[in-house]
Amino acid sequence: MLRLNLFLLVVLVASSLYLVRVQYESRHLYAEIERAQNEFRKLEVEHERLQxxxxxxxxxxxxxxxxxxxxxMRPATPAITQYVTLKGTP
Structure with a gap:
């Protein structure tokens, strides 16, 4: 019975540590998503300004x-316009 209790205690501690790690990673990824969304919004505003x-x-x-x-440059006038024609055409 003592072995079973120790085994269950080890499993409980391991699962608790795993849960804490998963929650930490989840919060970290959520923070990265928020940063990426903020950067996207800034880039959208900059793109619109540039447009x-x-x-x-x-x-x-x-x-x-x-x-x-x-x-x-100056506007084209008939006085400075040169017309090019192909040979054989009037």
Whole structure:
């Protein structure tokens, strides 16, 4: 009877230690999930901000201003337009 009680005590202690370990791992994984979700939300906000900035940068007025000021381009006029024709076509 004493052996059975000792065996049951060892099994009880081992299962208790296993339960504590599993609960610790569970809490650790839950904390990692929360961190990952927070990071995902931050990245979503950053992505949306960048999309808005991209749309603002691509407006026709801004593109024209950059072309004029930084690239020193000018609108095409008939006076500076050169027409290329293929040989054999009028």
């Amino acid at each position: 808005v900035e991209k749309r603002a940068q691509a407006t026709p007025g801004r593109v024209e201003k950059v072309a004029r000021d930084q690239l020193q």
